[in-house]
Amino acid sequence: MTDKNIILDKALQLGKQTGWENLSLADTARVLDIPLVDIYQHFSQKDELVDAWFDRADRHLLSIRSGPQWLAKPPAQRIEEAVWRWLEALAEYRHLTGQMLLYKLEPGHIHLQIGGLLRISRTVQWLMEVANLRARHLARIQQEIALTTVFVSTFVHWLNDNSEQQHCSRRSLSFKLRTGALLKIWK
Template identity: 75%
Template sequence: MTDKSTILDKALQLGLERGWEELRLHDIADALDIPLADIAQHFSQKDDLVDAWFDRADQHLLSIKAESDWLALPAERRIEEVIWRWLEALAPYRRVTGQMLLYKLEPGHIHLQIGGVLRISRTVQWLMEAADLKARHLHRIRQEIALSTVFVSTFVHWLTDSSVHQQSCRQSLKRKLAVGAKLNIWK
């Protein structure tokens, strides 16, 4: 049986060649010369590939080792680095990633949109953990709302940023985090 990672890699490659909208699970099975049943063992629907892609980015951001020099950085700098690390994991397939989001936002895909909100929440939780944010109670709620807003707006900006190395997006992220620091949101 073909493993989950191989199937995802082939889906990304085919998505880059054909576009995400055109990609079918059958195309992936044909390209890997495997039965659809092998794909179904790991992915019950096409959207599960999107979740696996974002799970891979989550794992990449979590690979930051929280050493003493990391923890000595200001919180806004740690947040910047973990968000950027997440985006870097997606960078080889940035165009396909944008197509995945458009696919989720189609009017007939309300079930995918609800899942997308939960997906954002899960990633934001990992961002908070990786950045070692320690707020509690009402301050944590405020922090989570602010970080969710910063994360989503940065992600959308990154998808459309044509500046060299997405410097426009990175500068925008720094400005947003600086405002949060002035408002004492990042603890």
């Protein structure tokens, strides 16, 4: 049986060539010279490739070492570095990632949209863990709403940012986090 990461990597490569809409699991199997059942063992539908792609970004985020030097940084800086690390994992296929999201947002894909909301929530929870945010009760709810807003708006900006090294997205993220720090949201 073929490894899940090999299948994902090949699907990403093919998707970059053909566009996400035109990518099929059957084409991926054909290029890998494996039976479709090998793909089914890991991905029962094309959208699960997207989940695996974002899981990979989550794992990249979670590889940040959170020792004393990390914790000595201000919370806004930890969040910024964590968000950027997540985006960094997707950078090679940034345009394809945007196509994946558009596919999820198609009107007939309500089931994918609901899954997308859960995916955002899961990544935000990991961001909070990595950034070591410790607010409780109402302050935690406020923090989670603010971080979700910052994360989603930065992600969308980054997907469409053609400035060198997505400098505009970086500047925007930094501004939003400084604003949150002034409002004492990041604790």
